[in-house]
Amino acid sequence: MSRPDTSATLLAGLLLGAGALHFARPAPFDAIVPRNLPGSPRTWTRLSGVAECAVGAAVALPATRSRGALAAAGLFLAVLPANIRMARDWDDRPTPYRAAAWARVPLQAPLIGWALRLSARTGR
Secondary structure, three states: OOHHHHHHHHHHHHHHHHHHHHHHOOHHHHHOOOOOOOOOHHHHHHHHHHHHHHHHHHHHOOOOHHHHHHHHHHHHHHOHHHHHHHHHHHHHOOHHHHHHHHHHHHHHHHHHHHHHHHHHHHOO
């Protein structure tokens, strides 16, 4: 497997796994949906789970990999407000939980970079 294939497989797995979690354990995702979005948090949890699965599938397929990776970068950027909300809301949790919540915020930058690099390498 070449480097782009390994990178794509890992990114697709991350997205598909995260998307599946939105359905298997939706409550934690419901809790971080920004309050200013219309509708119920569960609807947004399901929609974001579908989006992550769709983007993961696009990254997994060579024919759609470049566009899928670009969409992944956009998705990672779009979930940043939810990650910030989670970190703020968890200020009353034990230190390890707070640290993990705040660690997710800057983690978005390398995820976005990873997706953009993959898109550029596999562009058609």
